Every structure is written in C-alpha cells, then in structure tokens.
Amino acid sequence: MQEIHALARACDALGYVVEDELATVLYLMLRLEKPLLLEGNPGVGKTEVAQIMAAYLETDLIRLQCYEGLDAHAALYEWNYQKQLLAIKINEQSGLHAEEQEARIFGEAYLLKRPLLQAITAPDRAPVLLIDEVDRADEEFEAFLLELLSAYQISIPEMGTIRATHKPVVILTSNRTRELSDALKRRCLYHWVDYPPFERELKIIHKHLPDIDDELATRLVRFVEQLRTMRLDKAPGIAETIDWARSLLALGATRFEEPYVSRSLGAVLKSDADIRAVREHGVEALLESTR
Ligand SMILES: Nc1ncnc2c1ncn2[C@@H]1O[C@H](COP(=O)(O)OP(=O)(O)O)[C@@H](O)[C@H]1O
Ligand SMILES: [Mg+2]
Incomplete structure (x- = not known):
C-alpha cells in the first residue's frame, strides 16, 4: 500500500491528480508487467496518464494514434523501398546472387520502424507505449495487437519473430465508441476513468491554473457538473473545464458571472445544439444553482 501512495504522490507532483483506484491499477500494471486498458468519455484524462507514467519512469513515450483503416504496416514497420531500390542498383555490378541480394535488402537497415516496433526494440530501457483510442481502429487491428499484448513480441514475415528487448509499459485508451473484444480485454488490466467528483x-x-480565484473555480466546476447532467451531445470533460477556466481568465473575469459566462460557452460546449440547449435552459438559472 505504501508503494501505491508513493506512486500517487509522485503523479501529483508531476501535475496529475490520481485517485486510489487508478493509482492501484497503475502500480499493478508496473508490478505485473501487464498492459492497462483505460476506458472513459473524451477529455477525462486517459491520454495524459501515459504521459505522466513516462515522466514518472523517466523514459520515452511512444504513441500510436489509432484511426479507422490503421493497418499493421503503418503501426509496425514498412520497408524503405527507395533505399532498397538504390541498394539493388548499386549491387547490380557486384555480381551478388539474387538470394544474397534479397537477404541484404530485407535486413534491419532497410526497415522503417513504426511505433509498435520502436517500442519493442528500444535499445536502452523500456518505453511507455501508448496505443491511443484503440476503439477507432478496426477489429482486425485489435486482433493483430494480441500477440504483442500477451507475449511482447511481433512477427514480421520476412524476418521472423522479434521479441521485446525490454517489455514496454503498455497503456491502451478507448473512448468506448464500440465494445472491444474479450480477447483484448483478457490481456489487459482495466480501469474506467470517470468524471471526477467535485x-x-x-x-x-x-x-493547471494555480492563480485562479477559488470562488470562481468552485462555481465553474459546479456549473460544469450541471452541464454533465443535461442531455448534451458532447458532455464536457476535464479538458473543457480547464479550457473554460483559462478562457475566463483570458477575458479578465475575476468572478464567475455574466456576461463572461455566456460569451465563453464555446470553450466548454462543442456543438450548436448544445449551446442552444443551455441558453434555452437559461444561463442565469444555472449560475444561480452554483451559488
Ligand atoms: N487527474 C488529472 N489531473 C490533472 N490533469 C488532468 C487530470 N485528468 C485530466 N486532466 C487534464 O485534462 C486534459 C484532458 O486529458 P486527456 O488525457 O487528453 O483526456 P482523454 O485522453 O481522456 O480524452 C489534459 O489537459 C489533462 O492534463
Ligand atoms: Mg485522449
């Protein structure tokens, strides 16, 4: 337990507030050398966890941003065709056999390493590998990740299996736009990152804003909490709360009052329908409820 508290304090000192449950699962991730899947709504601090862990471990962060259509090549490696072609041209005169030629140009020197391969071939120490927004990638890609997540190795057809030199600390995030496979979940520790309590x-x-007035911050957080209970298209995350606070300070607001609040709604609400819904509900009424 003491180690978990120490980890939480270290994250706190690095600027990230961790509650006990998250600190525990982070500790287990490191102790068991098991990947961690963080799920939660957008803007609740999932990606930032990977950044903080890299800072805490004083190591590199290698990030793979997932998207629809992401395939193994873009994630793992590509052959450097230009360099290969050039090598073939240069070797033309050398009278090398075709097999020798081939063996040479499918060697590591001709490989362009993408994030996953970078992560398992890191020379000095284990990096943090962030596989961000894995729910955006296709199911085939998820299946492709399984070998890496369970055995910390990757198979490259032309080169065979590459084992991790140092097991990377793997953090996956998902905004839960779709359910991930059981196979993937089974290989990971899991934590749901919720909206934080007040x-x-x-x-x-x-x-984030050490100079902010306490009363302004208090009322702003209460206001955002109210917004989260309304049925909005995009409920504000912590990212939006911070942006809004920053916007109010930039506008010179010293108190959480009109007209600053109405004018800066675009920092916290990200759709026309949501802004209209809040105006119809009445900004004054919401303000009143934060007093
Ligand atoms: N617990 C926390 N402590 C400090 N900052 C946080 C915390 N949670 C979220 N943030 C801040 O909120 C913002 C959004 O976080 P991010 O990791 O991008 O969210 P997500 O990946 O869940 O969409 C970042 O600026 C991050 O620093
Ligand atoms: Mg993120």
Whole structure:
C-alpha cells in the first residue's frame, strides 16, 4: 500500500491528480508487467496518464494514434523501398546472387520502424507505449495487437519473430465508441476513468491554473457538473473545464458571472445544439444553482 501512495504522490507532483483506484491499477500494471486498458468519455484524462507514467519512469513515450483503416504496416514497420531500390542498383555490378541480394535488402537497415516496433526494440530501457483510442481502429487491428499484448513480441514475415528487448509499459485508451473484444480485454488490466467528483476536479483546476480565484473555480466546476447532467451531445470533460477556466481568465473575469459566462460557452460546449440547449435552459438559472 505504501508503494501505491508513493506512486500517487509522485503523479501529483508531476501535475496529475490520481485517485486510489487508478493509482492501484497503475502500480499493478508496473508490478505485473501487464498492459492497462483505460476506458472513459473524451477529455477525462486517459491520454495524459501515459504521459505522466513516462515522466514518472523517466523514459520515452511512444504513441500510436489509432484511426479507422490503421493497418499493421503503418503501426509496425514498412520497408524503405527507395533505399532498397538504390541498394539493388548499386549491387547490380557486384555480381551478388539474387538470394544474397534479397537477404541484404530485407535486413534491419532497410526497415522503417513504426511505433509498435520502436517500442519493442528500444535499445536502452523500456518505453511507455501508448496505443491511443484503440476503439477507432478496426477489429482486425485489435486482433493483430494480441500477440504483442500477451507475449511482447511481433512477427514480421520476412524476418521472423522479434521479441521485446525490454517489455514496454503498455497503456491502451478507448473512448468506448464500440465494445472491444474479450480477447483484448483478457490481456489487459482495466480501469474506467470517470468524471471526477467535485473536490478532485477543483484540485485539478488549481493544479493547471494555480492563480485562479477559488470562488470562481468552485462555481465553474459546479456549473460544469450541471452541464454533465443535461442531455448534451458532447458532455464536457476535464479538458473543457480547464479550457473554460483559462478562457475566463483570458477575458479578465475575476468572478464567475455574466456576461463572461455566456460569451465563453464555446470553450466548454462543442456543438450548436448544445449551446442552444443551455441558453434555452437559461444561463442565469444555472449560475444561480452554483451559488
Ligand atoms: N487527474 C488529472 N489531473 C490533472 N490533469 C488532468 C487530470 N485528468 C485530466 N486532466 C487534464 O485534462 C486534459 C484532458 O486529458 P486527456 O488525457 O487528453 O483526456 P482523454 O485522453 O481522456 O480524452 C489534459 O489537459 C489533462 O492534463
Ligand atoms: Mg485522449
């Protein structure tokens, strides 16, 4: 337990507020050398966890941003065709056998390493590998990840199996736009990152904006909490709370009042329908409820 508290304190010192459950699962991730899957709504701090862990471990962060159509090549490696062609041209005169030629140009020197391969071939120390928004990738890609997640190795047809020199610390995130496979979940520890309770969100705001007025921050966080209970298209995450606070300070607001609040709604709400819904509900009424 002491180690878990120490980990939480270290993250706190690096600017990230961690609650006990998250600190525990981070500790287990490191102890068991098991990947961690973080799920939650957008803007709740999932990606930032990987950044903080890299800072905590004083190691590199290697990030793979997932998207629809992402395939093994873009994630793992590509052959450097230009370099290969050039080598073939240069070797033309050398009278090398075709097999020798081939063996040469399908060697490591001709490989362009993409994030996953970079992560398992890191020379000095284990990096943090962030596989961000894995729910955006296709199911085939998810299946392709399984070998890496369970055995920390990858198979390249022309080169055979490459084992990790150092097991990377693997963090996957998902905004839960679709359900991930059981096979993937089974290989990972799991944590649902929820919207923070009031006190913690206030603390996060103060961490990011140490000079903010406490009363302004308090009322702003309460307001955002109200917004999250409304049926909006895009409920604001912590990212939006921070952006809004920053916007109000930039506008010179010293108190959480009109007209600053109405004018800066675009920092916290990201669709026309949501802004209209809030205006129809009445900004004044919402403001009143934060007093
Ligand atoms: N617990 C926290 N402590 C400090 N900052 C946080 C915390 N949670 C979220 N943030 C901040 O909120 C913002 C959004 O976080 P991010 O990791 O991008 O969210 P997600 O990946 O879940 O969409 C970042 O600026 C991050 O620093
Ligand atoms: Mg993210």
